[in-house]
Amino acid sequence: MTENHEYTITKKIKLANSIYLMDIKAPRVAAHCYPGQFIILIADEKGERIPLTICDYDREEGTVTIVFQALGSSTKLLADYEVGEAFRDFTGPLGQISELVKMPGEELRSKKVLFVAGGVGTAPVYPQVKWMKENGFEADCIIGARSKEFVILEEQMKRYAKNVYVTTDDGSYGMKGNVNDAIKHLIIDKKHNYDIIVAIGPMIMMKFVCILTKELGIKTIVSMNPIMVDGTGMCGACRLTIGDEIKFACVDGPEFDGHLVNFDEAMKRLSMYKTVEGKKLLREREGDTHHHKGCECHDE
Numbered sequence: 001m002t003e004n005h006e007y008t009i010t011k012k013i014k015l016a017n018s019i020y021l022m023d024i025k026a027p028r029v030a031a032h033c034y035p036g037q038f039i040i041l042i043a044d045e046k047g048e049r050i051p052l053t054i055c056d057y058d059r060e061e062g063t064v065t066i067v068f069q070a071l072g073s074s075t076k077l078l079a080d081y082e083v084g085e086a087f088r089d090f091t092g093p094l095g096q097i098s099e100l101v102k103m104p105g106e107e108l109r110s111k112k113v114l115f116v117a118g119g120v121g122t123a124p125v126y127p128q129v130k131w132m133k134e135n136g137f138e139a140d141c142i143i144g145a146r147s148k149e150f151v152i153l154e155e156q157m158k159r160y161a162k163n164v165y166v167t168t169d170d171g172s173y174g175m176k177g178n179v180n181d182a183i184k185h186l187i188i189d190k191k192h193n194y195d196i197i198v199a200i201g202p203m204i205m206m207k208f209v210c211i212l213t214k215e216l217g218i219k220t221i222v223s224m225n226p227i228m229v230d231g232t233g234m235c236g237a238c239r240l241t242i243g244d245e246i247k248f249a250c251v252d253g254p255e256f257d258g259h260l261v262n263f264d265e266a267m268k269r270l271s272m273y274k275t276v277e278g279k280k281l282l283r284e285r286e287g288d289t290h291h292h293k294g295c296e297c298h299d300e
């Protein structure tokens, strides 16, 4: 493994089955990053570029916290790294700072905010909730997971959120049901009022949260995680349709107005990127946005 000591792993915790948290020594990223932004990690000389949303950062220690699920071959390889070993590259901070962090203080103070964190998406929610508390703003948080063993960062979230509500699909912990059941319970049954919902999790979850919150008339911010390659707006891999505009998650996002996101298109693109034929089809259709040879669409 690489000799580069700048990106050394200083902490590794298994949060749940196949979900890992790591602190990485990356002083330059730690000095400049904010909630909502992401990094691109390359483990070794042969490693793929892996985009991960920042879960936490410690400016004094010079560390950045990442959370990932070891599902594909690249992330499984990451999970084999241990404390003291180092990654080859750790580029960031990339993308835009979270909308709430950029909002003027007086405006944010007048808003009731609910975070909806789904599964591994709890990791990118955490720095936003922490930032809110540290800057004098309150927020509630729903953590949704398939079952008890997949609930992550609950204790950490409780330190910063005013109220944390846990829901599991199988009812093994907290409320039984998906995150929409929890949103309905809070807003319709308990009559809680929220002005802004921030939903981060699987695309299918964000899609259905947005359908519900549109009906309820509540502004909703989502963090999109399409395929990313270069992370600089050049390759077109992370292209999304937002309202009637084309946007690139890596430079324009990853946060967007959830009520404007074309989720069906985004999910279709995600599945097309998994096959060589699908990649070629995207390249033929979107030629001019794929103007950079670094993109995986260019197989030749």
Ligand code: NAD
Pocket (backbone or CB within 6 Å): 053, 117, 118, 119, 120, 121, 122, 124, 143, 144, 145, 146, 150, 167, 168, 169, 177, 178, 179, 180, 200, 201, 202, 203, 204, 205, 208, 209, 223, 224, 225
């Ligand atoms: P999961 O499948 O365990 O689901 C998490 C929560 O979403 C659960 O509470 C579940 O009930 C809810 N959910 C799922 N489908 C829903 C629907 N149709 N309506 C309402 N709620 C629904 O999540 P997981 O296995 O941790 O998710 C992994 C996925 O999350 C990966 O695809 C990964 O790419 C994505 N992810 C996204 C981000 C992001 O920034 N948006 C960050 C990390 C991971």
Ligand code: FES
Pocket (backbone or CB within 6 Å): 227, 228, 229, 230, 231, 232, 233, 234, 235, 236, 237, 238, 239, 248, 249, 250, 251
């Ligand atoms: Fe966004 Fe390439 S990853 S344009």
